[in-house]
Amino acid sequence: MRGGIFLKKVFIKDLKEKDQIHDSFLVTRKDTGISKNGKPYLNLKVIDSSGEMDGRVWDDAEDIAKKFNKDDVVFIKGFAVAYLGGLQMNVTDVRRLTEADYSLKDYLPSSKRDFKEMASELDGIIARMTDRRLRGLLTSIFNDPDIRPKFLIAPAAKAMHHPYVGGLVEHTLSICGLVEKISVHYNAAVNKDLLTAGALLHDIGKIHELSYQRSFDYTDEGRLLGHITIGVELVEEKIRQAKDFPRELAVLLKHMILSHHGQLEFGSPKRPKTIEAVILSYLDDMDAKVAAISAMSANPADTGSNWTAYQKLGFERAIYKGGAPSPASDTRGQAEDDAPNEDNARDAAEAAEVKKAAMNIDLDLFKKRI
Ligand SMILES: [Fe+2]
Numbered sequence: 001m002r003g004g005i006f007l008k009k010v011f012i013k014d015l016k017e018k019d020q021i022h023d024s025f026l027v028t029r030k031d032t033g034i035s036k037n038g039k040p041y042l043n044l045k046v047i048d049s050s051g052e053m054d055g056r057v058w059d060d061a062e063d064i065a066k067k068f069n070k071d072d073v074v075f076i077k078g079f080a081v082a083y084l085g086g087l088q089m090n091v092t093d094v095r096r097l098t099e100a101d102y103s104l105k106d107y108l109p110s111s112k113r114d115f116k117e118m119a120s121e122l123d124g125i126i127a128r129m130t131d132r133r134l135r136g137l138l139t140s141i142f143n144d145p146d147i148r149p150k151f152l153i154a155p156a157a158k159a160m161h162h163p164y165v166g167g168l169v170e171h172t173l174s175i176c177g178l179v180e181k182i183s184v185h186y187n188a189a190v191n192k193d194l195l196t197a198g199a200l201l202h203d204i205g206k207i208h209e210l211s212y213q214r215s216f217d218y219t220d221e222g223r224l225l226g227h228i229t230i231g232v233e234l235v236e237e238k239i240r241q242a243k244d245f246p247r248e249l250a251v252l253l254k255h256m257i258l259s260h261h262g263q264l265e266f267g268s269p270k271r272p273k274t275i276e277a278v279i280l281s282y283l284d285d286m287d288a289k290v291a292a293i294s295a296m297s298a299n300p301a302d303t304g305s306n307w308t309a310y311q312k313l314g315f316e317r318a319i320y321k322g323g324a325p326s327p328a329s330d331t332r333g334q335a336e337d338d339a340p341n342e343d344n345a346r347d348a349a350e351a352a353e354v355k356k357a358a359m360n361i362d363l364d365l366f367k368k369r370i
């Protein structure tokens, strides 16, 4: 303890097999199972600011279950064991901590980006917009005191991608960065301001879809309406308050929010039908999947193998995390490179194979939405 606050020493990312655990974690899942010999056990998921880990209470499960609830910060005694290529906690005792005992920031995973920097990046993107009607609408939304603080701390998802405090704004800004590059590449074909506005607003409904005061979960509103409907309603309300916002622009903007999941079966009531909506849908999927795979590679519970555990959400496959080899620098002279010989022919054939494999992976990734 330090000044009444429990001093957390061990973080999930540092745990190794057989480590003794005497530390505190936030419980995000707690349910009971029955083992093969008919004995009840507790199935837990615990998190701290560094990651998450599954846990099991095998002995005295019923008594220990009475001592705490989901969303409590608890002191856990136990040890780390290998399980399905990763790590799991074998929990032998649990004690609930009171709010005065801990600082919540030790337990909630949070964006590694600086929060002030993300806020000013958001404001800068809006301020640089040429279209005054979109700029005005976005300013009214992102400066609304009921929206701005929530947007700046909300996670982008409960579990799949950017599932941490500040994840929504980080994901949104990442897509805006891609929009910046794509708009240069496709230039005249794309309305950059409209695409940027769609990028900024596509997931705005998540501020009400998810709860994020403790563990991340869906709100009743989120489960009943979903972030696409909530987002369109929010934007429509602000459009009505704006003076002279053109109907056609409103329709194009709302279409981007409605269609950003790309397919009807992934929750979009309309499939993308404009260039901006198609691009946004691909960028959203790409950013979510790249972030999810990056996080898997760094997941401390997934050690000891070049492969992650089977990833049901968004992928329906295990992901290879061995990484690509670093590029080999060629020390031979250019003239030698250009000469037609067996080596060069083999290199070219190998390069073509690698490119073909990479394209197959890309296409595969887009088959399933997060
Ligand atoms: Fe979404």
Ligand SMILES: [Fe+2]
Residues within 6 Å of the ligand: 171, 202, 203, 284, 288
């Ligand atoms: Fe998104």
